[in-house]
Amino acid sequence: MLPDPIAIGSLEWRELGLLLHNLWFYLLLIVSFAVTMLTAHAIIPSLISTGHLPRSVGLLRFSLTVAALIILAFALTVLSLAVNLAYVLEVIYDRFWI
Secondary structure, eight states: OOOOOOOOOHHHHHHHHHHHHHHHHHHHHHHHHHHHHHIIIIIHHHHHHHTSSOGGGGGHHHHHHHHHHHHHHHHHHHHHHHHHHTHHHHHHOSOSOO
């Protein structure tokens, strides 16, 4: 028979809170990355080809792509921090597959 999970103390609650904050921040960063890439590679070229935007706006695409890649790097950093914080789950519950 497997042991029951331990009681959650204040340290574990703090670590769980940090983990959840990192996961929500990761979600926000990934959504902003997606919107930036969508704008740079779908919306701007479409509006330029239909004539709704001048061709000079096409120069903005490179800047948006670089900004999106920086956001992606930051998101991957936040994800790695969240994975490092996930050890608290093993402290509370010693098995992941129920």
